[in-house]
Amino acid sequence: MKDKINTLVAEQLDELExxxxxxxxxxxxxxxxxxxxxxxxxxxxxNPSIHQYLSGRPL
Structure with missing residues (x-):
């Protein structure tokens, strides 16, 4: 049972890679x-002009 689960998990992990x-x-x-x-x-x-354009206040 444990081996069956391990093989199923291994197969699904390979698909997700x-x-x-x-x-x-x-x-x-x-x-x-x-x-x-x-x-x-x-x-x-x-750049002061970009700063002033985005924030509205001078640098």
């Missing part, structure tokens, strides 16, 4: 979003 392409795609998207966020924050902090 993501493909290599999905892992690369998700990693690329995550890195891209992080870079975009860092650029936006750095522009917000260092």
């Amino acid at each position: 993501p493909s290599n392409q999905q892992v690369v795609m998700m990693g690329s998207i995550l890195i891209g979003l992080n870079l975009l966020l860092m650029v936006c924050v750095s522009l917000y902090w260092t």
